[in-house]
Amino acid sequence: MTLATTPRRRIALVAPARYPIREPYAGGLEAFCHTLVRAVRSLGHTVDLYAAAGSQGHVRDVELPGISWSRDPLEASDTAYPPGARAAEDAAFHRLARHLAREGYDIVHNNSLTPVLFEHPLPLLTTLHTPALPEVQDAIAAAGPRAGRFTAVSAATAADWVLPRPATVIPNGVDTDLWRPGPGGEAxxxxxxxxxxxxxxxxxxxxxxxxxxxxxxxxxxxxxxxxxxxxxxxxxxxxxxxxxxxxxxxxxxxxxxxxxxxxxxxxxxxxxxxxxxxxxxxxxxxxxxxxxxxxxxxxxxxxxxxxxxxxxxxxxxxxxxxxxxxxxxxxxxxHSLTQVARRYAELYSEVPTR
CATH class of the missing domain: 3.40.50.2000 (Glycogen Phosphorylase B;)
Known part of the structure; x- marks a missing residue:
């Protein structure tokens, strides 16, 4: 299917919940979500961003809680949770899943690291940004074919997961209009x-x-x-x-x-x-x-x-x-962002709606 014949879709893009999706980005995953939203919108699709409180351009009525280490900043890490935060995050994802089902999106493009979304009947396309996470892997196995379609950012990442069907490898892209060449230097x-x-x-x-x-x-x-x-x-x-x-x-x-x-x-x-x-x-x-x-x-x-x-x-x-x-x-x-957005747009048309 060519880009010209790709139907316009209504897409929910679910970001990871730990940090807001805004600059300065907490990491590459957060940057990927924000830039992909803009790139896919530029192709004529409707894209709603679901992300942590404090994000930019997201759906504010259904926010994810994010992580705060304000009570013990020296314990802060990108993998652990402060007391009670994991339960709050899981509850928020369950609320989000019910909202997404009511809204009737054509595609739910999942970029989060939660197992929760696989427990709900959604038209999921999940991008794998990490090596296999045991809780998420178990949720995918339990869902089987209901887990939807998968992409991975590299073949190495795809090979680390056990999936109902092979993942499509779509490496991330760079906004080459923003990341422009410069003169170099000494350092x-x-x-x-x-x-x-x-x-x-x-x-x-x-x-x-x-x-x-x-x-x-x-x-x-x-x-x-x-x-x-x-x-x-x-x-x-x-x-x-x-x-x-x-x-x-x-x-x-x-x-x-x-x-x-x-x-x-x-x-x-x-x-x-x-x-x-x-x-x-x-x-x-x-x-x-x-x-x-x-x-x-x-x-x-x-x-x-x-x-x-x-x-x-x-x-x-x-x-x-x-x-x-x-x-x-x-x-x-x-690795231009435009190429990546077009590949996702074509793949969206292959995800069965529910």
Missing amino acids: AVWFGRIVPEKGLHLAMDACRRAGIPLLFAGRVGDHRYFSTEIVPRMTGQAATWVGELDHVGLQTLVSQCHVCLVTPRWEEPFGLVAFEAMACGTPVAAFRRGGLGELLTSAPAALAVPDDVESLAAAVHVAAGIDRPVVREWVVRH
Whole structure:
């Protein structure tokens, strides 16, 4: 089915519940949801965003509660829950599911990490953004064919799940009008969530070994990790934290840097920051791990042995020699947001309505 013959759909896009969908984004998943909503709307579909309180442009009458660590900020993490928060989140998703059924959407595009939606009769299309989560996997198994259709952001991620039918692999896309090329510079850059699984401390060690200063930006998602592993490495001018930036600020920073380090310590499903950096023309040195390693294998990028600082330092020097226009052109050709939105629009027409 071509784009011209794809019927216009009424779509509910369900975001993850932990953080608001607004800039500065809490992470790549939140950024994906917001940018995809705009891109799919531009194709003529009606898209309603369901997300946490405090989001931008969402349906306010049926909000998800979000997570607040205000009573114990030092315990904050991106995976745990403060007391009572998990039960409140599950209850909110049950209310949302009943609302979605009453509204009669053509498609419910689920990007959340909850098992709850699989317990309700909805026309689901679920995008898998993470390796298999036991509770969600169990809910999918219990639902069987009623679980709907699935996409995954990489083949590596798709392979980690057991599904009623194979997932369609649709890698994430980058808004190449926003992430524009820049002149480069002298420093390296790292940006993303500052949590142990993102491996910022290894990027800091590699840049010190490579003899290049590092600028890093992002939200502190684990305060203990930040205080014990990051702050002690911020000596002299070796590494500088520039805070949490919105996309405009990040584009300015990244486009004026020499090379970008991407250092996952888990099986990274996609690694959006790598593609955002490349859209700025900034070459990437990354650990060859998960979907990130899969998708960058044929890219103008330098891949390193996972968790190996020496290998990463060598990859920094290799990446620094890659031509910036070549890097930018590869992302435009393979990972533009417009291409991704069109692929989803075509897939929406294949999801059976209920």
